[in-house]
């Protein structure tokens with residue numbers, strides 16, 4: 651039931667044709683998909699699977715599949731409430747058109763890329779991260795004071811700097827030999843596929859990441875620090891929003 655994760659090579663793909671490999675109580679499995687499954691702090695995609703007869707199965711979320719032997723790329727497309735009756739009508743082998751909610755995903759891509767910029771602005775370990783349609787929230791393990799205006803100014807500079815964003819691959823062994831690349835303690839590098847994807851923001855940041863990003867920091871647009879608080883004695887929480 652291995653799923654080919656097409657968003658890994660091209661985050662801008664909004665749709666693809668696919669074959670249903672299984673339908674179970676959690677949802678629909680496909681042989682390939684453009685839907686990003688919740689992981690690495692980034693929310694799962696929503697959208698629709700369009701059946702050959704034009705019927706739309708609305709998808710509310712995408713999760714990593716949990717079956718035995720599942721790879722990190724195996725995904726299950728979770729139907730929206732009220733869509734489950736449609737599941738009885740579809741079966742493995744059927745062809746579908748998978749279409750993501752691009753407005754939602756593009757916000758994830760912009761905010762996710764912004765969270766990498768945050769890592770460059772604040773040189774502390776990240777011990778929590780959540781990227782949704784509304785915000786990017788990062789917890790930094792530090793007791794140092796953080797100045798909201800300084801962070802916003804530096805972020806604006808990096809966004810305006812139009813830095814290129816690209817992926818590179820290294821082997822699991824190379825990754826293991828370069829632990830300094832890992833910035834997020836709470837998110838393990840996406841290992842287990844034999845190779846690890848690194849996300850490079852030219853001249854700004856380099857770290858393992860399996861999420862979806864924009865091609866250039868300029869696409870992020872204006873950002874504001876919506877919240878800056880002391881989460882614990884050793885952690886500062888920062889919430890970023892698109893303006």
Ligand SMILES: [Zn+2]
Nearest residue numbers: 762849859861
């Ligand atoms: Zn990332």
